[in-house]
Amino acid sequence: MSCCKQWLILGALSSLAACSNPGQTVTPFMDDNPQNLSDWGMVMAKGRALTLGEDAMPYDLNTPLYTDTAHKLRVVWIPPGKKAKYREERALDFPVGSVIAKTFYYPKDSTGTLLRTLDYSHDFAGEGLNLNTVRLVETRVLIHREKGWVALPYIWNADQSDAVLERTGGAIPIHLKKQDGTGQDFTYVIPNANQCAGCHAPNATTRKIEPIGPAPRHLNKMYAYQDGEENQLDRLIRLGRLDGLTAATAAPQNANWLDEGAPLDKRARAYLDINCGHCHNPHGAADTSAFYLDRPEHQYPAGNTGLCKPPVAAGQGTGGHSFDIVPGDAENSILVYRMASNNPGVMMPELGRSTVDKEGLKLVSDWINAMDGDCTNPQ
Amino acid sequence: MILKNAYVGVAVAALALAGCGDQAKPPAKDTSQNDSYQKILQTQLLDAKPGDVIEIPAGTFAFDRSLSLTVDGVTIRGAGQDKTILSFKGQISGAEGLLVTANDFTIENLAIEDTKGDALKINEGKNITIRGIRTEWTNGPATDNGAYGIYPVQTENVLIEDSIAIGASDSGIYVGQSKNIIMRRNRAEYNVAGLEIENSINADVYDNIATNNTGGILVFNLPNLEQRGEQTRVYNNKVYENNLKNFAHKGAIVSTVPAGTGIIVYANDRVEIFDNEIKNNKTTNIAIASYYSVGEMSKRGVKASFDPYPEGIYIYDNTFEGGGNSPALLELKALKLAMFGLKGNLPDIMWDGYVNAELPAETKRLCVQNGDAKVINVDGPGGYKNPSMDQSPYDCTLPKLPEVKF
Numbered sequence: 167m168s169c170c171k172q173w174l175i176l177g178a179l180s181s182l183a184a185c186s187n188p189g190q191t192v193t194p195f196m197d198d199n200p201q202n203l204s205d206w207g208m209v210m211a212k213g214r215a216l217t218l219g220e221d222a223m224p225y226d227l228n229t230p231l232y233t234d235t236a237h238k239l240r241v242v243w244i245p246p247g248k249k250a251k252y253r254e255e256r257a258l259d260f261p262v263g264s265v266i267a268k269t270f271y272y273p274k275d276s277t278g279t280l281l282r283t284l285d286y287s288h289d290f291a292g293e294g295l296n297l298n299t300v301r302l303v304e305t306r307v308l309i310h311r312e313k314g315w316v317a318l319p320y321i322w323n324a325d326q327s328d329a330v331l332e333r334t335g336g337a338i339p340i341h342l343k344k345q346d347g348t349g350q351d352f353t354y355v356i357p358n359a360n361q362c363a364g365c366h367a368p369n370a371t372t373r374k375i376e377p378i379g380p381a382p383r384h385l386n387k388m389y390a391y392q393d394g395e396e397n398q399l400d401r402l403i404r405l406g407r408l409d410g411l412t413a414a415t416a417a418p419q420n421a422n423w424l425d426e427g428a429p430l431d432k433r434a435r436a437y438l439d440i441n442c443g444h445c446h447n448p449h450g451a452a453d454t455s456a457f458y459l460d461r462p463e464h465q466y467p468a469g470n471t472g473l474c475k476p477p478v479a480a481g482q483g484t485g486g487h488s489f490d491i492v493p494g495d496a497e498n499s500i501l502v503y504r505m506a507s508n509n510p511g512v513m514m515p516e517l518g519r520s521t522v523d524k525e526g527l528k529l530v531s532d533w534i535n536a537m538d539g540d541c542t543n544p545q
Numbered sequence: 546m547i548l549k550n551a552y553v554g555v556a557v558a559a560l561a562l563a564g565c566g567d568q569a570k571p572p573a574k575d576t577s578q579n580d581s582y583q584k585i586l587q588t589q590l591l592d593a594k595p596g597d598v599i600e601i602p603a604g605t606f607a608f609d610r611s612l613s614l615t616v617d618g619v620t621i622r623g624a625g626q627d628k629t630i631l632s633f634k635g636q637i638s639g640a641e642g643l644l645v646t647a648n649d650f651t652i653e654n655l656a657i658e659d660t661k662g663d664a665l666k667i668n669e670g671k672n673i674t675i676r677g678i679r680t681e682w683t684n685g686p687a688t689d690n691g692a693y694g695i696y697p698v699q700t701e702n703v704l705i706e707d708s709i710a711i712g713a714s715d716s717g718i719y720v721g722q723s724k725n726i727i728m729r730r731n732r733a734e735y736n737v738a739g740l741e742i743e744n745s746i747n748a749d750v751y752d753n754i755a756t757n758n759t760g761g762i763l764v765f766n767l768p769n770l771e772q773r774g775e776q777t778r779v780y781n782n783k784v785y786e787n788n789l790k791n792f793a794h795k796g797a798i799v800s801t802v803p804a805g806t807g808i809i810v811y812a813n814d815r816v817e818i819f820d821n822e823i824k825n826n827k828t829t830n831i832a833i834a835s836y837y838s839v840g841e842m843s844k845r846g847v848k849a850s851f852d853p854y855p856e857g858i859y860i861y862d863n864t865f866e867g868g869g870n871s872p873a874l875l876e877l878k879a880l881k882l883a884m885f886g887l888k889g890n891l892p893d894i895m896w897d898g899y900v901n902a903e904l905p906a907e908t909k910r911l912c913v914q915n916g917d918a919k920v921i922n923v924d925g926p927g928g929y930k931n932p933s934m935d936q937s938p939y940d941c942t943l944p945k946l947p948e949v950k951f
Contacts, residue, residue, distance in 0.1 A: 355638040451646075456769035474841075476840050478721075482715070484795065511692070516640035
């Protein structure tokens with residue numbers, strides 16, 4: 167096998183230099199899909215830490231997508247000398263060659279039991295993760311190739327040394343200890359490569375895959391870097407990696423859904439934006455429903471807000487309720503019914519969770535219950 | 546910043562990492578790692594190239610997650626709708642059995658059973674052929690069955706033929722928000738709605754059998770959507786004994802369909818119903834209704850631009866037998882008793898009587914040229930108090946609609 171001989175030689179030649187460098191080089195694979203996550207260099211298990219590739223920037227979002235309470239480490243790498251372009255309402259336009267890696271993991275206690283918690287404070291080792299306190303589950307890679315973005319799911323192996331490409335996804339039994347000490351068992355489902363596009367193609371007509379999280383409104387927040395705290399957009403600007411924006415203050419900003427000091431409407435809309443808006447937008451896969459939940463700043467007309475809107479093709483997903491949102495009555499709102507369900511034929515979002523987001527459900531319920539009026543107003 | 550040779554150094558960098566001593570060990574065995582047929586088929590779907598035919602042999606194959614296809618020009622072919630069975634009985638994830646988001650797609654000769662949500666969904670795509678498919682919930686009709694059997698939505702040029710849909714808790718074969726549709730030689734049984742055309746333009750529905758559903762064939766328009774449906778021909782179908790108790794969840798639009806409805810048109814325009822054999826549908830053989838009879842026209846939830854009234858409905862040369870003898874709705878029961886007696890029947894065609902008063906007097910809402918068949922205007926707007934058997938409003942004709950071709 168000539169390919170492998172070549173590999174061995176190349177490996178021998180380059181390993182010395184690589185090993186002498188404590189950093190790890192990021193490699194954007196522009197054609198092939200490497201079998202091992204470590205090949206990318208974006209995130210890599212080294213000793214008892216998950217370390218970041220050189221020039222790979224960690225980031226997080228004002229309000230994240232719910233994925234069975236898994237914690238996430240998001241990392242973006244922009245090719246040297248290149249810049250992302252600012253787009254106000256979509257993810258930044260990262261140049262060809264950019265790579266994003268999103269690692270899903272659970273915090274664990276000293277016995278190795280996985281925890282259901284919103285507390286990230288024990289997760290980190292520098293800008294990477296502390297493998298003594300977390301268990302890695304999967305890493306999803308987005309690579310911007312010449313013809314567009316490609317999404318690749320990698321599943322972490324049992325000894326946490328590397329993750330392996332599994333384009334058909336996977337299903338992993340998970341046991342979590344909840345904060346009240348009780349347990350929760352479920353099957354954590356890793357989407358297949360097509361299902362990645364189910365969310366990451368926010369325009370269902372062009373079907374072009376793009377990142378969702380790194381849009382200005384989600385990114386516009388402070389992050390604790392190794393060298394200090396800084397607004398994520400300001401940092402990109404300062405490092406010369408972002409064109410088209412002069413300061414983060416000029417960009418939109420979603421609320422942090424957990425920030426009880428923020429207005430309820432903004433928190434709920436931020437939650438619905440990141441959890442639903444990638445399909446529930448005027449061009450998304452769920453435009454079939456005429457129910458739009460993206461971009462909190464955007465006011466949709468009656469008939470698209472969900473308020474008193476009859477469902478289109480919800481089928482058994484109505485749960486016996488007549489409208490997407492009934493103001494003042496979360497319990498009779500289809501939106502809430504579907505968020506509270508674990509039945510794959512009923513639940514929303516359709517993919518990406520096996521458990522109910524109790525905190526998210528409460529937020530959206532509170533939001534609906536605070537609305538005025540009713541649905542009896544005849545036309 | 547040092548410029549790295551990122552694009553050229555791929556293999557080198559990859560190996561450099563592997564050479565560092567913390568190299569990857571073989572992956573652990575996991576439920577996700579076994580080479581089940583689920584994984585084999587999903588891999589084929591991921592790797593498919595335009596022009597590929599993916600053959601699925603005879604046998605029953607179990608899946609616990611949705612399958613999906615995004616590549617244009619692919620054919621999926623089984624060995625027969627009773628031979629190749631994709632069973633989703635243990636499904637834990639995914640809102641459908643197979644989700645297709647691609648053009649030039651053909652699926653034929655297989656069955657999709659017991660999905661938690663829809664069996665086969667095609668969301669946006671041109672030139673879709675669905676042939677010899679069976680979708681079925683094998684436990685029979687149940688409220689918690691998946692919503693739709695065969696469900697193309699926002700598609701164009703879609704042919705559905707020789708297929709069977711059984712047990713859907715909403716609609717067996719449902720084409721939504723699409724253009725140019727041919728639905729022929731299918732059989733829909735034990736669904737809430739047998740065959741349904743919703744917010745679609747140019748549909749020919751013929752040579753189908755719809756029986757034992759709550760409603761046999763539905764032509765609907767729903768509010769708030771980008772596309773308003775019109776121009777559907779329903780002909781040469783056999784629509785009989787659609788008397789199944791409605792088992793849809795309330796809120797689903799079909800939950801308002803009274804059990805025992807043969808063909809029903811809601812808020813759609815230019816619908817031609819002819820040469821069908823329609824019999825023994827207990828509420829009525831044909832119902833023509835406005836959105837007022839099914840939904841709530843709230844200002845907050847329904848766009849003002851929505852037209853809730855059916856217009857240009859043309860019914861002719863159908864064969865009717867029985868039906869209308871035991872309507873499911875209380876109002877209609879009372880009305881039948883009062884007008885036609887205990888042993889009498891409601892007429893073959895029922896109209897809810899809602900009209901758009903702003904249209905000119907000569908507007909042809911409903912034309913009937915169907916021998917002895919009669920229309921009853923049940924006076925929905927007046928609370929069913931003043932039903933009318935005056936046939937003169939319907940003695941008109943409409944230009945015939947063209948055949949759907951693509």
